[in-house]
Amino acid sequence: MNRRKATESKKIILEAANEVFAERGYSGTTIREVARRAGISIGGIYIYFQNKxxxxxxxxxxxxxxxxxxxxxxxxxxxxxxxxxxxxxxxxxxxxxxxxxxxxxxxxxxxxxxxxxxxxxxxxxxxxxxxxxxxxxxxxxxxxxxxxxxxxxxxxxxxxxxxxxxxxxxxxxxxxxxxxxxxxxxxxxxxx
Amino acid sequence: MNRRKATESKKIILEAANEVFAERGYSGTTIREVARRAGISIGGIYIYFQNKxxxxxxxxxxxxxxxxxxxxxxxxxxxxxxxxxxxxxxxxxxxxxxxxxxxxxxxxxxxxxxxxxxxxxxxxxxxxxxxxxxxxxxxxxxxxxxxxxxxxxxxxxxxxxxxxxxxxxxxxxxxxxxxxxxxxxxxxxxxx
DNA sequence: CGTAAGGGTGAACGCATGTTCAGGTGAACA
DNA sequence: TGTTCACCTGAACATGCGTTCACCCTTACG
CATH class of the missing domain: 1.10.357.10 (Tetracycline Repressor, domain 2)
Known part of the structure; x- marks a missing residue:
């Protein structure tokens, strides 16, 4: 859909991850939840980050x-x-x-x-x-x-x-x- | 096989669990590992404890x-x-x-x-x-x-x-x- | 118009976990 | 010997995870 620029998406993911990590800790955090909160797909996370x-x-x-x-x-x-x-x-x-x-x-x-x-x-x-x-x-x-x-x-x-x-x-x-x-x-x- | 008395088995499980919990924390501990270390089967744990x-x-x-x-x-x-x-x-x-x-x-x-x-x-x-x-x-x-x-x-x-x-x-x-x-x-x- | 590319999707895969349960086994007693 | 029962087994189930990948849009450009 090409909704956003790459840099923007990365920032949004980081912000969402920040929230979830703070709420649930490292192992309690799921990529699925980060994705959900960032409004991006699961696979979308892996465009910007190698892994968790x-x-x-x-x-x-x-x-x-x-x-x-x-x-x-x-x-x-x-x-x-x-x-x-x-x-x-x-x-x-x-x-x-x-x-x-x-x-x-x-x-x-x-x-x-x-x-x-x-x-x-x-x-x-x-x-x-x-x-x-x-x-x-x-x-x-x-x-x-x-x-x-x-x-x-x-x-x-x-x-x-x-x-x-x-x-x-x-x-x-x-x-x-x-x-x-x-x-x-x-x-x-x-x-x- | 009826190898041990119930009280003995429970004690052995508790000791094994103590070890594993101390090494790996709560969520890091698996029933499988506790069972292995206690020398009992997975199901055997559930005879003595309702759950983790x-x-x-x-x-x-x-x-x-x-x-x-x-x-x-x-x-x-x-x-x-x-x-x-x-x-x-x-x-x-x-x-x-x-x-x-x-x-x-x-x-x-x-x-x-x-x-x-x-x-x-x-x-x-x-x-x-x-x-x-x-x-x-x-x-x-x-x-x-x-x-x-x-x-x-x-x-x-x-x-x-x-x-x-x-x-x-x-x-x-x-x-x-x-x-x-x-x-x-x-x-x-x-x-x- | 065709087509390349950046940006994105989510079902599917492989693996690990807690828990269950149909069934095994041996000692003790009738 | 047959029967009972406390003790035990581990494959199977349901669930959830990180990660992958074949595929889809939309835009840019010729």
């Missing part, structure tokens, strides 16, 4: 890139403000992208996305370590082990995200302040 | 009960010791039961185990809140919001578990001390 994996990878690369771009900006802020903003961004992201995060948690061990995941986690780890090191240098933070503390901070953020996902807590934002205080009391140099 | 869900639930109930029993004992300890032991137990459990935890994380939203999960999470929450309240009463901890702080502590423990599972960190035990310090500095009443 490729479709998934293309989406995941986008998501990681978006997240990375937003958090990398924090490097320029003051350590305290950067930490606060990091916590806020994490919690905010979790609230606004439940489906996406759910997908990545549920299928965390898919072999074909291992590299992508490692790169992502490492970049976050480096970012927080950087913030902490800056704080230590400036005398704002105690003389902590920055790598290890960065990891622990990320633990708590991911744990909060997970509990929110699990439905264990309703108002995630509420915990932002508690998290900030707990972290800060643990690393800040005493004023007195 | 029931098999899974029976196992999960056991696991939760074991965990709960071990942590409830901490109520009698001194708050500081209880916190330390709780952290230790969590990390230890994560290391020794990767497969199990992986299964629960990967299929966290299975409808038929929702109640079981909520009960489990709530009991942990109550336990930590109790420990904190005792500490506050004794003047060991600051006048914190016990419920909220308990949640944040559980965040960090679950986050640590998750990062370990994700392969992001290798030596989980190493982070026990960091976690303890961060938490403690955040809630302990200053000695001076």
């Amino acid at each position: 994996e490729e479709l998934y990878l293309e989406l995941t690369r986008d998501h990681i890139e978006t997240f990375r771009k937003h958090t990398e900006m924090l490097r320029d802020k003051e350590p305290l403000a950067a930490l606060k903003a990091l916590i806020e961004y994490h919690l905010d992201y979790a609230i606004k992208n439940t489906g996406l995060i759910s997908m990545h948690i549920k299928e965390y061990d898919l072999e074909f996305k291992k590299n992508l995941k490692k790169t992502f986690f490492d970049s976050q780890q480096r970012l927080v370590t950087g913030i902490l090191k800056k704080g230590v240098m400036k005398g704002i933070f105690k003389d902590i082990n920055c790598e290890e503390t960065a990891e622990v901070i990320l633990f708590s953020l991911r744990g909060a995200t997970m509990d929110y996902l699990f439905g264990q807590i309703r108002d995630l934002k509420k915990y932002g302040e508690s998290l900030y205080q707990l972290i800060l009391n643990g690393i800040r140099r005493k004023a007195a | 869900e029931e098999l899974y639930l029976e196992l999960t109930r056991d696991h939760i009960e074991t965990f709960r029993k071990h942590t409830e004992m901490l109520r009698d300890k001194e708050p500081l010791a209880a916190l330390k032991a709780l952290i230790e137990y969590h990390l230890d459990y994560a290391i020794k039961n990767t497969g199990l935890i992986s299964m629960h994380i990967k299929e966290y939203d299975l409808e038929f185990k929702k109640n079981l999960k909520k009960t489990f999470f709530d009991s942990q929450q109550r336990l930590v809140t109790g420990i904190l309240k005792k500490g506050v009463m004794k003047g060991i901890f600051k006048d914190i919001n016990c419920e909220e702080t308990a949640e944040v502590i559980l965040f960090s423990l679950r986050g640590a578990t998750m990062d370990y599972l994700f392969g992001q960190i290798r030596d989980l035990k190493k982070y026990g001390e960091s976690l303890y310090q961060l938490i403690l500095n955040g809630i302990r009443r200053k000695a001076a």
